[in-house]
Amino acid sequence: xxxxxIKITNIKKNTPAAYSDISAGDILVSVNGxxxxxxxxxxxxxxxxxxxxxxxxxxxxxxxxxxxxxKEIDEDLGLEFESAVFDGVRECHNNCEFCxxxxxxxxxxxxxxxKDDDYRLSFLYGNFVTLSNLTELxxxxxxxxxLSPLYISVHATAGEVRKQMMHNKYADQILAQLAYLKxxxxxxHTQIVLCPGKNDGAVLEKTLAELISLAPxxxxxxxxxxxxxxxxxxxxxxxxxxxxECKAVIKAVENFxxxxxxxxxxxxxxxxxxxxxxxxxxxxxxxxxxGFPQLENGIGLTRCFLxxxxxxxxxxxxLQNYLLITGKSAYKVINPLIKFFNQEHNTENxxxxxxxxFFGDDITVTGLLTAQDLSLAVQSHSDYDNIIIPxxxxxxxxxxxxxxxxxxxxxxxxxxxxxxxxxTGAQLKELLCKGVN
Numbered sequence: 001x002x003x004x005x006i007k008i009t010n011i012k013k014n015t016p017a018a019y020s021d022i023s024a025g026d027i028l029v030s031v032n033g034x035x036x037x038x039x040x041x042x043x044x045x046x047x048x049x050x051x052x053x054x055x056x057x058x059x060x061x062x063x064x065x066x067x068x069x070x071k072e073i074d075e076d077l078g079l080e081f082e083s084a085v086f087d088g089v090r091e092c093h094n095n096c097e098f099c100x101x102x103x104x105x106x107x108x109x110x111x112x113x114x115k116d117d118d119y120r121l122s123f124l125y126g127n128f129v130t131l132s133n134l135t136e137l138x139x140x141x142x143x144x145x146x147l148s149p150l151y152i153s154v155h156a157t158a159g160e161v162r163k164q165m166m167h168n169k170y171a172d173q174i175l176a177q178l179a180y181l182k183x184x185x186x187x188x189h190t191q192i193v194l195c196p197g198k199n200d201g202a203v204l205e206k207t208l209a210e211l212i213s214l215a216p217x218x219x220x221x222x223x224x225x226x227x228x229x230x231x232x233x234x235x236x237x238x239x240x241x242x243x244x245e246c247k248a249v250i251k252a253v254e255n256f257x258x259x260x261x262x263x264x265x266x267x268x269x270x271x272x273x274x275x276x277x278x279x280x281x282x283x284x285x286x287x288x289x290x291g292f293p294q295l296e297n298g299i300g301l302t303r304c305f306l307x308x309x310x311x312x313x314x315x316x317x318x319l320q321n322y323l324l325i326t327g328k329s330a331y332k333v334i335n336p337l338i339k340f341f342n343q344e345h346n347t348e349n350x351x352x353x354x355x356x357x358f359f360g361d362d363i364t365v366t367g368l369l370t371a372q373d374l375s376l377a378v379q380s381h382s383d384y385d386n387i388i389i390p391x392x393x394x395x396x397x398x399x400x401x402x403x404x405x406x407x408x409x410x411x412x413x414x415x416x417x418x419x420x421x422x423x424t425g426a427q428l429k430e431l432l433c434k435g436v437n
Contacts, residue, residue: 004036004038006027006043006081006086007025007026007027007081007082008025008026008027008028008079009024009025010024011023011080012078016070016071016075016077016078017077017078018078020067020069022054022056022067022079026057026058026059027056027059028055028056028081029056030054031052035055037086038085038086038087039084039086039087040084040085040086043081045145047076047079048074049073050070050071050072050073051069052077054066054067054068054069084121084125085118085120089114089121090120091114091116091117091118092116092117092132092133093132093133093168094117094132094166094167094171095166095168096167097165097167097198098193098226098227098228100227101113101114103227103229103231103235103359105358107404108403109400109402109403116129117132119134119142119150120147123147123150126151126296127151128152129152130153130171131152131173131174132170132173134177142181142186143186146186147186148186148187148188149186149189149219150186150187150188150189151188152178153190153191153192153193154190154191155192155199156199156204156206156207157175157210158203158206159171159172159173159175161199161203164198165198165199178211182214185217187216189220189293190220190222191222191223191224192221192223192224193226194223194241195226195238196240196241198238205256208256209256212256212260215268220269220290220293221269221270222270222272222294223249223269223271224274224297224299225275226238226240227362227363227365227368228360228363229359229360229362230360230361240362243278243279246275246278246279246281247281250275250279250281253269253271256268256269257269257288266290267289267290270293270299271299273299273301273303274329274364276302277302277332278329283333286300286303286304286307289303298365298367301392305424305425306333307425309337311426311429313430313432315435316433319345319347319433320434321349321350321384322349322386322387322420322431322432323377323384323387324338324351324388325354325374325388325389326390327363327364327367327369328355329365330365330366330390331352331353334351338350341429341432345433350381352377352380352381354369354373354374354376354377355373356369356370357372357373357376358370358372358402366393367390369402370402371403372403374393374410375413378417385417387417387420388422389419389422390421390423391422394421
């Protein structure tokens with residue numbers, strides 16, 4: 001019986017589906033007589049066949065229609081769907097003290113309120129999951145379909161510490177779960193959200209030692225500092241790391257990195273950029289990041305930016321001046337570069353560290369600046385007509401800021417300004433060197 005609705009949103013051009021009767025808006029019912037696929041992973045496996053009998057409900061008449069499509073084995077059928085999981089995203093049942101979703105005010109992008117803890121999205125998109133809601137059937141499926149690698153939030157391998165931090169009595173099973181994955185050839189990237197006095201110090205050293213012992217199943221370990229907004233009513237007291245504490249974390253991690261380089265030929269453990277910036281410590285060289293396995297987690301973004309900036313650019317003799325808006329952390333890295341550029345080219349570009357009024361003073365990363373705070377920066381520099389906004393402030397693949405303001409509406413607010421969205425250091429340098437068009 002058909003119970004799960006699988007809505008088709010797009011048909012790729014020049015694919016087998018494009019030459020069929022299927023259209024965007026139709027509902028897929030079955031493939032070769034099988035219905036109720038729970039996610040895109042199952043459908044992709046079904047679509048590998050050379051001959052496909054599809055049942056679907058056209059959007060225009062609501063009557064089940066059956067067609068046969070023949071294609072090459074493993075050829076892309078060409079169907080795209082409304083969601084990657086058709087039976088609903090499995091949500092998180094933990095109550096982590098440091099959970100950023102629990103620190104969100106109303107009125108943000110809808111996706112920011114979804115506490116997903118779905119191993120399927122971990123496999124498909126690199127979303128971090130805790131494994132605390134994993135059933136025996138889930139484990140069997142992960143192994144049976146070899147859903148590898150996964151991305152796993154560990155935080156601590158010490159069971160009692162992890163239970164306390166996540167407020168989940170099942171959270172202490174993490175080491176056994178990771179060992180099970182290793183035993184069945186499933187690999188995983190891991191992350192640790194580090195909280196002062198909770199899972200740092202000796203707890204962190206134990207966690208790193210045990211994760212490293214699970215190699216080669218463990219592919220990498222990322223350590224990110226806890227992020228605290230001003231919206232923490234009725235949540236446990238937590239604080240940020242001090243500069244001295246950041247240095248201690250760096251030194252401890254460097255000891256592990258040296259051992260890992262000797263044993264595996266790579267650093268294996270990677271710190272978020274904020275640790276180095278807050279400690280006024282040199283950003284590691286690119287080779288220390290081993291190909292940046294956790295770049296999407298913000299690990300190594302500063303090094304990528306710096307190396308990208310270094311590319312040569314021939315500057316025009318008619319340069320314009322720009323206002324570049326950043327968070328307070330990125331300012332410490334970018335401002336010296338722009339100061340040197342200004343001295344070389346007799347320009348007056350400004351890097352402005354906008355305070356995060358929306359989330360609170362403790363949030364210093366650029367990616368958490370909202371359109372509201374970016375607007376304040378533009379308004380306070382009314383003499384600058386050329387505005388640079390880092391692409392990291394927008395949702396990946398969409399022109400929408402965290403507070404649900406679209407880039408189009410933001411530009412309408414400042415019609416007299418030229419607003420540039422840039423992602424890399426190379427793009428920034430190219431723009432600064434371009435001059436008058």
